[in-house]
Amino acid sequence: MNISVELTYSPLRDTYENEIIRFIKALRASGLKVLENPMSTQIYGPYDRVMDVLNREMKASLEAVDQGVFFLKMVKTDRSDYEPHF
Template sequence: MNISVELTLTPLQDDYEPAIIHFIKKLRSSNLKVLENPLSTQIYGNYDEVMALLTIEIKEVFQLIERGLLHIKIVKSDRYDYEPHF
């Protein structure tokens, strides 16, 4: 089963950029499809692979920050190639 995940990491502290950059670089180094924009990062792939990666990387980034929020949206389908039809 394929999924699409949108993540928005919001450290609630000064000097937040290093943790975000570290998190995104770790996601990029996976074999999954990863897209970024200024507001969020999207990951596309097999459910088990995506969730295994997120379990490890979320724990690691939470250890790097003092306080923070992580907003996660999960869609049950691979929306990587989505193009608006209007």
Template sequence: MKISVELTLTPIQDNYEPSIIHFIKKLRESEFKVLENPLSTQVYGDYDTVMRVLTVEIKEAFELIERGLLYMKIVKSDRYDYEPHF
């Protein structure tokens, strides 16, 4: 099953950028299609594989920050090629 995941990591601390950059770079190293914008990062791929990798990378990201939030949205389909039709 293909999924699309939108992630927003929000460290609640000073000097937050290094932890966000580290998290995004780790996702880029994965086998998945990854898109970034100023507000979030999207990951596209097979459900089992994406979730297995995200479990590891989210845990590492949380270990590197003092406090923080991670917002995650999951869509059951690969929306990588989505283009608005309006």
């Protein structure tokens, strides 16, 4: 089963950029399809693989900061090829 995940990470501290950059680079290195924009990051792939990577990298990020928030949406399908039809 393939999934699509949209994720926003907000470390709750003034110096947040380094941890966000580390997190995104780790996602890129995972071999999953990763798309980014200024508001969020999208990850696409097999459920077990995506969840393994997110579990490991979210834990590492939360351990690296005092406080942080992840906002996550998940869809049971690979939406990486979506193109508007209008």
